[in-house]
Amino acid sequence: MTATPKAKRPNFVSTTNACKMCAPLGAAMAFAGIESCVPFLHGSQGCATYMRRYIISHFREPMDIASSALGEKHAVYGGGPNLKLGLINVIKKYGARAIGVASTCLTETIGDDVSMILHEFRKEFAGDLDLPELIHVSTPSYSGSHMDGFHGAVRAAVDQLAGDGEPTGRINLFPGLVSPEDIRHLKRLLEDFGLTAAILPDISETLDGPALEDYRKIPEGGCPVSRIRSMGAAPASIEFGRVLDPARSAGGVLAERFGTPLRSLGLPIGLRETDAFMETLEELSGRPLPRRHELARGRLVDAMVDGHKYLSGKRAVVFGEEDMCVALTSFLAEIGVKPVLVASGGSSGNLERAVRDVTDGILPEPPKVFAKVDFAEITEQARELNPDLLIGNSKGYRVLSRELDAPLIRCGFPIHDRFGSQRVRHLGYAGTQDLFDRIVNTVIEKKQADSDIGYGYI
Amino acid sequence: MDSIFEEREGQIARTGGDAFTIACNKDSLAGAVSQRACVFCGSRVVLYPIADALHLVHGPIGCAAYTWDIRGALSSGPELHRLSFSTDLQEKDVVFGGEPKLEAALRELIAEHGPRAAFIYSTCIVGIIGDDLEAVARRVSRDTGIPVIPVQSEGFRGNKRAGYEAACKAMMRLVGTGDTSEVPPLSLNILGDFNLAGEIWIIREYYRRMGVEVTATITGDGRVDELSRAHGAALNVVQCSGATMDLAAMMEEKYGTPHMRVSYFGIEDMAQALYDVADHFKDRDPEMPGRARDLVREELETLYPQLQEFRRDLEGKKAAVYVGGAFKAFSLVKCFRHLGMKVAVVGSQTGTEEDYRELARITDPDTIVVDDANPLELSAFIKEKDVDVFVGGVKERPIAYKLGVGFCDHNHERKEALEGFAGMINFAREIHRTVTSPVWGFTPRRRGSLKAPAMKEAS
Numbered sequence: 001m002t003a004t005p006k007a008k009r010p011n012f013v014s015t016t017n018a019c020k021m022c023a024p025l026g027a028a029m030a031f032a033g034i035e036s037c038v039p040f041l042h043g044s045q046g047c048a049t050y051m052r053r054y055i056i057s058h059f060r061e062p063m064d065i066a067s068s069a070l071g072e073k074h075a076v077y078g079g080g081p082n083l084k085l086g087l088i089n090v091i092k093k094y095g096a097r098a099i100g101v102a103s104t105c106l107t108e109t110i111g112d113d114v115s116m117i118l119h120e121f122r123k124e125f126a127g128d129l130d131l132p133e134l135i136h137v138s139t140p141s142y143s144g145s146h147m148d149g150f151h152g153a154v155r156a157a158v159d160q161l162a163g164d165g166e167p168t169g170r171i172n173l174f175p176g177l178v179s180p181e182d183i184r185h186l187k188r189l190l191e192d193f194g195l196t197a198a199i200l201p202d203i204s205e206t207l208d209g210p211a212l213e214d215y216r217k218i219p220e221g222g223c224p225v226s227r228i229r230s231m232g233a234a235p236a237s238i239e240f241g242r243v244l245d246p247a248r249s250a251g252g253v254l255a256e257r258f259g260t261p262l263r264s265l266g267l268p269i270g271l272r273e274t275d276a277f278m279e280t281l282e283e284l285s286g287r288p289l290p291r292r293h294e295l296a297r298g299r300l301v302d303a304m305v306d307g308h309k310y311l312s313g314k315r316a317v318v319f320g321e322e323d324m325c326v327a328l329t330s331f332l333a334e335i336g337v338k339p340v341l342v343a344s345g346g347s348s349g350n351l352e353r354a355v356r357d358v359t360d361g362i363l364p365e366p367p368k369v370f371a372k373v374d375f376a377e378i379t380e381q382a383r384e385l386n387p388d389l390l391i392g393n394s395k396g397y398r399v400l401s402r403e404l405d406a407p408l409i410r411c412g413f414p415i416h417d418r419f420g421s422q423r424v425r426h427l428g429y430a431g432t433q434d435l436f437d438r439i440v441n442t443v444i445e446k447k448q449a450d451s452d453i454g455y456g457y458i
Numbered sequence: 459m460d461s462i463f464e465e466r467e468g469q470i471a472r473t474g475g476d477a478f479t480i481a482c483n484k485d486s487l488a489g490a491v492s493q494r495a496c497v498f499c500g501s502r503v504v505l506y507p508i509a510d511a512l513h514l515v516h517g518p519i520g521c522a523a524y525t526w527d528i529r530g531a532l533s534s535g536p537e538l539h540r541l542s543f544s545t546d547l548q549e550k551d552v553v554f555g556g557e558p559k560l561e562a563a564l565r566e567l568i569a570e571h572g573p574r575a576a577f578i579y580s581t582c583i584v585g586i587i588g589d590d591l592e593a594v595a596r597r598v599s600r601d602t603g604i605p606v607i608p609v610q611s612e613g614f615r616g617n618k619r620a621g622y623e624a625a626c627k628a629m630m631r632l633v634g635t636g637d638t639s640e641v642p643p644l645s646l647n648i649l650g651d652f653n654l655a656g657e658i659w660i661i662r663e664y665y666r667r668m669g670v671e672v673t674a675t676i677t678g679d680g681r682v683d684e685l686s687r688a689h690g691a692a693l694n695v696v697q698c699s700g701a702t703m704d705l706a707a708m709m710e711e712k713y714g715t716p717h718m719r720v721s722y723f724g725i726e727d728m729a730q731a732l733y734d735v736a737d738h739f740k741d742r743d744p745e746m747p748g749r750a751r752d753l754v755r756e757e758l759e760t761l762y763p764q765l766q767e768f769r770r771d772l773e774g775k776k777a778a779v780y781v782g783g784a785f786k787a788f789s790l791v792k793c794f795r796h797l798g799m800k801v802a803v804v805g806s807q808t809g810t811e812e813d814y815r816e817l818a819r820i821t822d823p824d825t826i827v828v829d830d831a832n833p834l835e836l837s838a839f840i841k842e843k844d845v846d847v848f849v850g851g852v853k854e855r856p857i858a859y860k861l862g863v864g865f866c867d868h869n870h871e872r873k874e875a876l877e878g879f880a881g882m883i884n885f886a887r888e889i890h891r892t893v894t895s896p897v898w899g900f901t902p903r904r905r906g907s908l909k910a911p912a913m914k915e916a917s
Contacts, residue, residue: 022520046496089489
């Protein structure tokens, strides 16, 4: 584990203002990116309701998560019967073509064997019901964070559904937890290279849908199950995430089982990480970088030059989900902002190494890195480092940004105190451009607001 | 109807016709995507606004993370309630027991924050592994000198109502521990108000104008010391669907404190709440009923003309209401009547048969009454009744918006004060703003003729 020793609160065991969420929430979000899939939590009713509320606040979209709604007697005698009843109800009323079942701390601890219950269920009802795909992931919430649940659900879907068969010519793309707008951007990008892909999860429509004539029980869009099935026959998989361990990821499963070549890349934020992604696409498509992206890259570099003096030497604290932190740190280093602290509640054990990798050779000194921390610790560390900027999710606003009087640039998940979180674009040259403009403008805005004069030109 | 689960048919009723019956107080149906939460949620809701207490969630991180500062309960002083404390249980704690971690967590947090009391919320997992919270609480309380109180709130042990009861039991351990010598005879406790957007300050001011002092606000803008003195007050006034009814009942039994049920939402209910209190105290202060009437008259003089303005545009429109507790729904039905609107769908997460019967009585014929609904039902009802506005919480909002229907947040997450006479205006304004917005003219369900105006011909 990287978890650098905690400086101020060496023996603290409690958590104050967590910088993470629990595993079933991540699993539910991943399942929401599969076509016609209903996420299903095997546990008590509260888990599903709380997570729905949390996710709805970010995306402002319907998010139906079913629950086996266990009560006291189920906790004693086992939750199997309610899980089966719940599945039947979801099949009948929602017409789900897939159900993603994630366990919770309750059902993990009472020892419900979900795979076996699902196996029984299939045997019992195969004749009577047109059974959807039942995907199962084990997500005890006392183990890991929401990101472990997210990646676990993606891997479970691949592990339980993917096969090989006829070569599809379609690449696999595992984008990690990014915004619907990011996924839409990736799709256009792949199109520009003439590539088709199975993107898992694909939340571009399911968690950012249009206004419709009618309420849809399950939102349209998502990665079709048929595409997951043929993932083993893809020419290659691309998987984003520098802290993600390829030995235990969806891409890793395909590589091991079907020999599907795996390209592990950082989230394409900033110039170098995006370049690496574009080079991979050039190679896989056999086409050079399309002109519009070449132009976008050129404009980005131009903007970086135009804006560099506003940012040069500014000190930033980066926090949130580990892979997002690594990518943002890489980008900040490129534009002359000093990331002085990178912090996450995640516990992959790879954060420090990944940050070192992306800052090596570009930063004179690497930032402090803290994994497995909460906002109380982040705030304490950050206070001494006197940052000019904060970049991370909106949970850092009250306890960090107000506390330190430093502006917060909202990225990643969750964003609960701003509008349009679904449409925040982080990825590619275009996403980097958006971020760059936001960062420069945030610095200018702060300078303007703090000034007695109120400059009209900058 | 295609959207209704067979098992739930009894929990949906329509008013008018034969005698009204509805099933309720049942466990949520597996797979039905109930809008309900759990026992922990109930306890957390009630105790959360006690601002100088430490609220430690003993469990894995999710329970604490999802309840971190989600409610708009304001404090006039300390704000310890707005932080999220958890023991963040890990696998090894589950295997070997979480007591050592809980004890260490309590000691370090109490040392750091100096709270006046600490509540420990037990979660599902704690109920399963069987940590002895009482034993830990006793030890820590003895050493730190503050009350440390376990809250029996394992999520699976019932629904939100069971959580209310657990919270009330926890609070009852504080009531009666303080000195009441300074509590005046004309005093009451405000129960079941959470001071969302500062609402309790509005209500407190009304009581002040009437000549009644407030001893404890339970739990909005709550303080441990106030709770400890609460038994000294002459009356408990309980608002809402009984989140704190159990506490009032316990106090009546133990200390003989009488209680009355009120609602601060809408004109009649707000006025009635003040009249009832004045009536209660009229033997000790014969002038009080007069002061209450003057207060209501003054408030209505400013309120009515404004209300009529909104009513002009809202007359004849229809509303759907889905809230946590049914009591609030009664008030909302009356509020809408003042706006010239009808409630065509009404439901709650935890209503009793008596509550639903009352709803059936005060609504028009053919109103849909529903217990423990879910998104499929709610969307079907909204469509069937073709309502113009939906009143609910964050989870209901996207259902309304996807169907091109206005929305008003009347839940704990709201940031607008909706109580009192001032709150009635806020409510009317919000309903007016959402119902009359031009955006609905562009949504697919109601697409009208909102096209760009023609350009003027050049002369």
